[in-house]
Amino acid sequence: MPAKLIDGKAIAEAVRREAAEETAALVAKTGMTPTLAAVLVGDNPASQTYVSSKGRACEEAGMGSITHRLPATATQTEVEDLVRQLNADPNVNGILVQLPLPKGLNEQAVLDLISLNKDVDGFHPMNIGQLVMKGRIPQFIPCTPNGCIELLVRSGIAIAGADAVVVGRSNIVGIPVAALLNNADATVTICHSKTRDLPDKVRQADIVVAAIGRPEFVKGAWIKPGAAVIDVGINRIADPSRKSGARLVGDVAFGEAAEVAGYITPVPGGVGPMTIAMLLTNTVRAFKIQHGLA
DSSP: OOOEEOOHHHHHHHHHHHHHHHHHHHHHHHSOOOEEEEEEESOOHHHHHHHHHHHHHHHHTTOEEEEEEEOTTOOHHHHHHHHHHHHHOTTOOEEEEOSSOOTTSOHHHHHHHSOGGGOTTOOSHHHHHHHHSTTOOOSOOOHHHHHHHHHHHHTTOOOTTOEEEEEOOOTTTHHHHHHHHHHTTOEEEEEOTTOTTHHHHHHTOSEEEEOSSOTTOBOGGGSOTTOEEEEOOOEEEEOTTSTTSEEEEOSBOHHHHHTTOSEEOOSSSSSHHHHHHHHHHHHHHHHHHHTTOO
16 A cells, blocks of 8 residues: 655645744734844855745744845855844844855854854754753754654654664754654664665664655665655756656655555655744744743
């Protein structure tokens, strides 16, 4: 029996609606509007698209949205000075520095400058450190990993007691999503390019999170029957049958895996929409923390 599709668009819309309702309540209570400031350096087309999408999502949820644009020639000092200004601005509740930054800029130094109470991307070392430590609660959880967990929870998929495998160990997805699964009482294995017998390890998992950045890398034969598969990958591959000459696929061979898995996210329309939805949630939380309402 084919897997049940986890509809990321529908779940993300529910999360965005909840964020909008909470925003309206906060505006009515305080007379102030939760506001996200994005920093965009350079003219990377994908980055411009992402920042525009985040801005529209904020506006649709009744939140404020500000975009600060710097040229690709901006210096490290100019970028850091802008972040400091936003840290000090009481009208800005969340700060998002769009990555990647142009070559020559130290991304980590910029991210480390963001105020802990405004780190809505959740990448501050303190937030990540608290995420992986037992019994600690970070101010913010990274948006894409948190979105993966939200998809599981809202689809009624049990995490506690499950065997989970995360394929990929990036700081942006793999490490934090493994920490979240562990915190939710799953037994977690992190796999990567040096993992031996990778298909066998994946085959033991009740929950598979694929975030390795390689198109259709995880095969259907690797999936345990009935497992939940969360595909974080977004890869563009050639497809002469498409007008654009290409199509988007995930890190999982979807057609094969869907015949075996119990639940699976599509690409596109799975994890992707959740990232912006969770960013809205984090921005609302930032506003509440800064105004003593959390």
